Amino acid sequence: MLRLSAAGGIAMSSDNTVEFAGKCHLDGRASDPRSLGWMQGFPPPPEKQVAFEGESWLQFPQLRWSLSHMRELVPTVAIHRGQGRSKPLGVASTADESIIDALEFTDTTGRILRFSDALTDTYTDGIIVLHRGRVVYERYFGALEAHLPHACFSVTKSYAGTLTAILVHERVLDPLETIPHYLPEIRGTAWEDATLRQVMDMETGLDYSENEIDDRSSSSIYMRACRTRPRPADYDGPRTSSDFLLTVRKEGEHGRAFAYKSVNTQLLAWITARATGRAFAQLLHEKLWAPLGCEEDGYMVVDPAGMPSASGGLYTSLRDLARFGELMRRGGEWDGRQVIPDAVVDDIRRGGDRRKFAIGSYAESLPGYSYRSQWWHSHNELDAVEARGIHGQRLYIAPKAEMVVARFASHPLAASAFNDPITMPQMLALGRALRG
Amino acid sequence: MLRLSAAGGIAMSSDNTVEFAGKCHLDGRASDPRSLGWMQGFPPPPEKQVAFEGESWLQFPQLRWSLSHMRELVPTVAIHRGQGRSKPLGVASTADESIIDALEFTDTTGRILRFSDALTDTYTDGIIVLHRGRVVYERYFGALEAHLPHACFSVTKSYAGTLTAILVHERVLDPLETIPHYLPEIRGTAWEDATLRQVMDMETGLDYSENEIDDRSSSSIYMRACRTRPRPADYDGPRTSSDFLLTVRKEGEHGRAFAYKSVNTQLLAWITARATGRAFAQLLHEKLWAPLGCEEDGYMVVDPAGMPSASGGLYTSLRDLARFGELMRRGGEWDGRQVIPDAVVDDIRRGGDRRKFAIGSYAESLPGYSYRSQWWHSHNELDAVEARGIHGQRLYIAPKAEMVVARFASHPLAASAFNDPITMPQMLALGRALRG
Numbered sequence: 001m002l003r004l005s006a007a008g009g010i011a012m013s014s015d016n017t018v019e020f021a022g023k024c025h026l027d028g029r030a031s032d033p034r035s036l037g038w039m040q041g042f043p044p045p046p047e048k049q050v051a052f053e054g055e056s057w058l059q060f061p062q063l064r065w066s067l068s069h070m071r072e073l074v075p076t077v078a079i080h081r082g083q084g085r086s087k088p089l090g091v092a093s094t095a096d097e098s099i100i101d102a103l104e105f106t107d108t109t110g111r112i113l114r115f116s117d118a119l120t121d122t123y124t125d126g127i128i129v130l131h132r133g134r135v136v137y138e139r140y141f142g143a144l145e146a147h148l149p150h151a152c153f154s155v156t157k158s159y160a161g162t163l164t165a166i167l168v169h170e171r172v173l174d175p176l177e178t179i180p181h182y183l184p185e186i187r188g189t190a191w192e193d194a195t196l197r198q199v200m201d202m203e204t205g206l207d208y209s210e211n212e213i214d215d216r217s218s219s220s221i222y223m224r225a226c227r228t229r230p231r232p233a234d235y236d237g238p239r240t241s242s243d244f245l246l247t248v249r250k251e252g253e254h255g256r257a258f259a260y261k262s263v264n265t266q267l268l269a270w271i272t273a274r275a276t277g278r279a280f281a282q283l284l285h286e287k288l289w290a291p292l293g294c295e296e297d298g299y300m301v302v303d304p305a306g307m308p309s310a311s312g313g314l315y316t317s318l319r320d321l322a323r324f325g326e327l328m329r330r331g332g333e334w335d336g337r338q339v340i341p342d343a344v345v346d347d348i349r350r351g352g353d354r355r356k357f358a359i360g361s362y363a364e365s366l367p368g369y370s371y372r373s374q375w376w377h378s379h380n381e382l383d384a385v386e387a388r389g390i391h392g393q394r395l396y397i398a399p400k401a402e403m404v405v406a407r408f409a410s411h412p413l414a415a416s417a418f419n420d421p422i423t424m425p426q427m428l429a430l431g432r433a434l435r436g
Numbered sequence: 437m438l439r440l441s442a443a444g445g446i447a448m449s450s451d452n453t454v455e456f457a458g459k460c461h462l463d464g465r466a467s468d469p470r471s472l473g474w475m476q477g478f479p480p481p482p483e484k485q486v487a488f489e490g491e492s493w494l495q496f497p498q499l500r501w502s503l504s505h506m507r508e509l510v511p512t513v514a515i516h517r518g519q520g521r522s523k524p525l526g527v528a529s530t531a532d533e534s535i536i537d538a539l540e541f542t543d544t545t546g547r548i549l550r551f552s553d554a555l556t557d558t559y560t561d562g563i564i565v566l567h568r569g570r571v572v573y574e575r576y577f578g579a580l581e582a583h584l585p586h587a588c589f590s591v592t593k594s595y596a597g598t599l600t601a602i603l604v605h606e607r608v609l610d611p612l613e614t615i616p617h618y619l620p621e622i623r624g625t626a627w628e629d630a631t632l633r634q635v636m637d638m639e640t641g642l643d644y645s646e647n648e649i650d651d652r653s654s655s656s657i658y659m660r661a662c663r664t665r666p667r668p669a670d671y672d673g674p675r676t677s678s679d680f681l682l683t684v685r686k687e688g689e690h691g692r693a694f695a696y697k698s699v700n701t702q703l704l705a706w707i708t709a710r711a712t713g714r715a716f717a718q719l720l721h722e723k724l725w726a727p728l729g730c731e732e733d734g735y736m737v738v739d740p741a742g743m744p745s746a747s748g749g750l751y752t753s754l755r756d757l758a759r760f761g762e763l764m765r766r767g768g769e770w771d772g773r774q775v776i777p778d779a780v781v782d783d784i785r786r787g788g789d790r791r792k793f794a795i796g797s798y799a800e801s802l803p804g805y806s807y808r809s810q811w812w813h814s815h816n817e818l819d820a821v822e823a824r825g826i827h828g829q830r831l832y833i834a835p836k837a838e839m840v841v842a843r844f845a846s847h848p849l850a851a852s853a854f855n856d857p858i859t860m861p862q863m864l865a866l867g868r869a870l871r872g
Contacts, residue, residue, distance in 0.1 A: 042709035043678045043741035051740060052511075072513050072738055075488075080583055083731070085521055147516055233669045242479045273478035295519070297733060302508055304487060305479035 018121075018412075025412040028120035031061035033143040038065035039072075053230045060412035063391065067151040067410045068125060068143040070315055071299055074227065077281045077308055079298035079316075082290030087335070089319055089326075092134035100129065100137045105429035108421040118426045122392055122419045123411040125150060126318040130326050130404040131434045140318075142410070147296055149315035150408040153389030156300075156314035157265045159324070161374020163283055164200055164268045165344045172275055175200065182271045190250040191267060198254045199264045200373050201352055205252030208261050212390075212414060218248075222263060226309040228301050240305040241266050258352070258360030258371050262311035265374060269310030280308050291339045292327060294320040312389065318406055325395045325404035328385065349385055349399065351377030365417055382431040390414040394423065401431035454557075461848040464556035467497035469579040474501035475508075489666045496848035499827065503587040503846045504561060504579040506751055507735055510663065513717045513744055515734035515752075518726030523771070525755055525762075528570035536565065536573045541865035544857040554862045558828055558855045559847040561586060562754040566762050566840040567870045576754075578846070583732050585751035586844040589825030592736075592750035593701045595760070597810020599719055600636055600704045601780045608711055611636065618707045626686040627703060634690045635700045636809050637788055641688030644697050648826075648850060654684075658699055662745040664737050676741040677702050694788070694796030694807050698747035701810060705746030716744050727775040728763060730756040748825065754842050761831045761840035764821065785821055785835065787813030801853050818867040826850040830859065837867035 016030035025031070034040075037048050038061075050062045052073040057066035066073065101116040119127060125144040129137035144150055152159075167173045175197035179186045186192060190206045191199065198204050211217040223229040224237055225244035231237070238244040248263055269280045276283060281300055289298065298316040300308035308314075327333075328348070332340035352372035357363065370377045378384040382398035392409025405427060411419050452466035461467070470476075473484050474497075486498045488509040493502035502509065537552040555563060561580040565573035580586055588595075603609045611633035615622045622628060626642045627635065634640050647653040659665035660673055661680035667673070674680040684699055705716045712719060717736050725734065734752040736744035744750075763769075764784070768776035788808035793799065806813045814820040818834035828845025841863060847855050 039742050042706060042715070043676055043743050049741055071507070071511065072742055073511050075507065075509050075511065077508050083583060147519060240479055270478060279478070305485055306475050306508055307479050 020413050020418050026061050028123045031064050031123065031412075032141070033061065033065040036061060036064075038062055038143075039069070055230060058229075060410075063412075064123070064125070064410040065143045067391065067408070068145075068148050070151060070301065071149070074301055076299040076315070077279070077302050077306065079281045079284045079289050079300065079314075081294040081297050081320075082285065084290065084293060086293045086295045088295070089130070089322065090134045092131060092136045095134070095136040097137050097139075100430065100433075103429060103433055105425050107425050113422065113426070115426065115430065118422050122407075122422050122426075123409045124392070125408040125410055127405065127407040128318050128322045129430065129434075130322055130329075132402045133326055133330070135322075136434070138318075144318070144408060146319065147317060149296060149298055149317055151389070151391070151393065152314040152316060152321070152387075153312045153391060153393050154262070155321070155387040155389040155393045155395055156310060156312050157262075157374040158387035158395065159284060159288070159314060160265050160268050160272075160280075160310045161200055161372075162328075162340065162344070162348070163272055163280075163287060164196075165348065165373045166287060166340060167272055167275065168196070169341045169344050173271065179267065179271070182275055183267075185246065186267075189246055190248045191245075192250075194254045196271070199267055202258055202260050202264050202371055202374075203256065203356060204254050204259065204261065204264055205250055205256065206259070206261050206263065207249045207251035208263055210261060219262065222266075225303065226266070226301070226311075226313065227303045228309045228313055240303045241307050241309065242270060242305065245270065256356070256359075258357045258362065260360070260362060260371075265311040266309070268374075269308065273307075279306070280310055284314075288324060288327075288339070289320070291337065292320070292323045292334055294323060296320055318408055321395055321408075322404055322406040325387075325397045325406055329397050329399055329402070329404050348373050348375050349377075349383070351379060351385070354379065365420070380428065382428065382435070384427065384431070388416055390416065392416070392419050392423070394427075396427045398427070398431040401435040403431050403434050405430065456849050456854050462497050464559045467500050467559065467848075468577070469497065469501040472497060472500075474498055474579075475505070491666060494665075496846075499848075500559070500561070500846040501579045503827065503844070504581075504584050506587060506737065507585070510737055512735040512751070513715070513738050513742065515717045515720045515725050515736065515750075517730040517733050517756075518721065520726065520729060522729045522731045524731070525566070525758065526570045528567060528572045531570070531572040533573050533575075536866065536869075539865060539869055541861050543861050549858065549862070551862065551866065554858050558843075558858050558862075559845045560828070561844040561846055563841065563843045564754050564758045565866065565870075566758055566765075568838045569762055569766070572870070574754075580754070580844060582755065583753060585732060585734055585753055587825070587827070587829065588750040588752060588757070588823075589748045589827060589829050590698070591757070591823040591825040591829045591831055592746060592748050593698075593810040594823035594831065595720060595724070595750060596701050596704050596708075596716075596746045597636055598764075598776065598780070598784070599708055599716075599723060600632075601784065601809045602723060602776060603708055603711065604632070605777045605780050609707065615703065615707070618711055619703075621682065622703075625682055626684045627681075628686075630690045632707070635703055638694055638696050638700050638807055638810075639692070639792060640690045640695065640697065640700055641686055641692065642695070642697050642699065643685045643687035644699055646697060655698065658702075661739065662702070662737070662747075662749065663739045664745045664749055676739045677743050677745065678706060678741065681706065692792070692795075694793045694798065696797060696807075701747040702745070704810075705744065709743075715742070716746055720750075724760060724763075724775070725756070727773065728756070728759045728770055730759060732756055754844055757831055757844075758840055758842040761823075761833045761842055765833050765835055765838070765840050784809050784811050785813075785819070787815060787821070790815065801856070816864065818864065818871070820863065820867070824852055826852065828852070828855050828859070832863045834863070834867040837871040839867050839870050841866065 103115040179191040208218045296317040301313035332345040352370035354370045376386040384398045387395040392411040396405040539551040615627040732753040737749035768781040788806035790806040812822040818836045820834045823831040828847040832841040
């Protein structure tokens with residue numbers, strides 16, 4: 001279906017397949033999980049069952065089903081929405097979804113795409129667009145429904161970074177303290193002489209590789225410890241995420257360059273829980289879900305000690321993710337109440353150190369960006385701040401367009417590099433159109 | 437603490453322990469899961485962690501924590517409460533909880549107990565009492581909170597039976613049909629010549645023992661198939677609950693006597709899903725959770741094929757359980773709408789065949805009772821109908837007292853026989869008091 005040169009990492013193939021990085025996958029339409037029948041039938045035929053063990057859940061196209069149904073495969077802890085009544089997001093009276101559907105833009109490979117076709121090409125499961133705080137566009141595809149929580153993957157990190165920044169503002173945490181001040185047991189690990197701020201901004205020197213493909217990589221070991229990836233029957237690795245963090249050793253210096261390593265976020269969640277005496281999911285409830293009047297309970301994947309995976313284990317409904325984005329766009333105010341201190345939001349929306357980013361591993365794929373408190377800052381014409389997760393998860397906050405976009409996807413490839421060539425110009429074009 | 441003769445199966449022991457069936461357990465106060473610290477701390481110390489594997493979750497006193505936190509240990513499917521707004525249960529203007537607390541009654545061993553002390557002695561996690569549809573008493577203990585779903589165990593069966601009865605009323609199902617009419621693959625099993633009505637009323641002759649203690653019993657094999665009990669590393673038993681049902685063979689006759697066997701309920705859930713094309717959890721949402729305006733999502737433990745355990749795998753908040761009871765008391769009407777056909781409620785509230793019950797295995801422990809569509813009927817002076825689950829789960833509907841009681845508990849022993857000596861007279865005394 002796609003008619004692209006290989007330059008953008010995407011190549012044309014037969015009529016309902018696409019080639020990414022040399023491998024063919026069903027395209028966005030042909031991989032629809034309902035028509036493929038994953039977990040349908042009572043019981044579903046064995047070849048249509050999706051499991052955590054053996055990792056069929058993470059294989060494509062099965063993950064088009066599993067990212068909307070993870071709790072049916074693994075233990076999870078609820079983030080309670082609160083007992084107050086949820087106020088639905090307002091819908092713009094002028095909303096005309098067909099205008100957005102027809103919006104054309106040029107992707108980075110030079111292809112002209114309609115907005116609606118781009119959703120298919122990025123394997124979108126759901127997308128919602130707010131303009132000036134009101135819904136102007138909302139679509140669900142495949143296995144996702146408005147009330148179902150979907151995988152956030154590393155979008156989770158921006159929640160963790162924001163919580164930590166709130167606690168810093170409240171002087172519960174001191175960004176200049178080194179980690180053992182909060183977690184004495186961290187002495188002897190990579191973080192012994194790292195400051196909280198360095199961990200928040202991913203500026204630590206760690207002997208840790210973010211390679212998710214290699215089964216023996218530190219990141220794979222970490223995920224088995226978090227139980228976000230299955231453990232073999234003869235597993236004898238770290239029993240919990242905390243046990244794994246205690247094994248991480250230093251490599252290089254702290255504070256020198258941006259170095260994206262998921263374990264930093266898991267450490268933040270551990271620190272916030274220890275310092276407040278409250279579970280991370282409870283903090284999310286108190287600080288965000290309840291005051292935002294979220295519509296649905298969210299949830300997180302937990303390890304055997306009940307510690308949630310704060311680097312990638314959050315699941316939320318699309319609207320509730322959009323609420324979080326809109327809260328950041330509004331400077332932390334919601335329904336007349338300052339839910340996040342404006343100083344915290346301002347700091348994140350100013351972005352991080354672009355020089356340190358430019359010597360980090362994302363310098364080429366995200367030129368001009370910076371990273372602050374677990375948020376990506378584009379420093380583009382819309383001043384867009386992003387929360388980014390593998391397989392296409394995205395929260396895109398564009399203050400200069402008064403726009404927030406929340407998108408869930410189940411792209412066959414994990415790396416954002418495979419959908420950024422479409423997503424980046426798509427968001428920019430939409431922002432420009434809404435800015436008018 | 438308890439000062440009882442051994443006659444009632446309960447014997448006195450030291451100051452904070454109780455002896456049941458020859459084994460000592462911490463009493464209701466000393467086993468409080470918060471003071472014992474289960475799963476507290478970040479991370480909790482290893483000796484305070486509770487796990488599904490190895491079954492520490494089901495050991496006492498750990499189960500005082502786990503029955504309120506099961507989703508953190510196993511995969512579960514949500515029962516969505518619906519997007520309509522929940523209307524809280526009304527509170528009686530005359531409610532005076534201290535009067536109920538002080539209510540005295542005599543248990544079956546002759547001991548005079550205060551209502552509030554009886555809650556401790558039955559290891560109550562939560563109890564709510566409705567009178568004329570309004571809350572007159574509501575208490576939470578231990579790990580339970582108002583919004584947390586708690587284990588229903590076999591109270592789940594009464595939900596399944598009611599759903600089935602609704603579908604019979606809607607003529608989606610015919611009670612006189614034999615099971616292969618709905619599930620052709622059931623041919624060759626015990627149910628080949630059983631009618632739907634016999635399955636609904638537990639009047640099937642099955643080579644199946646409800647013995648949960650013996651690891652090799654059919655019931656233990658069934659629970660491992662349902663994944664409500666852990667599977668050993670070298671597990672090679674039935675992969676799903678459905679696979680297990682296909683192994684059940686006939687023993688004796690169908691339709692002769694009441695014979696309580698959990699697999700009958702699992703079969704009902706399978707039939708309702710197959711006949712309607714809707715998952716059991718989805719049916720609960722459509723037929724009960726949404727129309728009742730439930731306050732919280734419920735959930736169910738699922739097997740690897742996504743089939744929920746309908747014999748004992750439901751978790752719901754206490755208030756939402758009470759809603760179901762109140763719906764039955766009101767003859768199926770809720771907020772001006774007939775949510776369950778009155779004929780269905782009437783049939784259940786008339787009860788089942790007392791003669792068949794009297795020759796069944798519960799004849800001695802529940803004299804005078806009958807069983808209909810997965811509900812227990814006391815035929816007592818309050819015309820009380822009960823949903824009953826192990827470890828003390830109970831929904832007690834007393835039409836003649838215009839009373840509904842929902843109670844969750846985590847009694848050290850599974851069998852109701854260990855708390856019935858207190859619970860039975862307690863419910864009766866409360867009903868008499870409210871009837872006035």
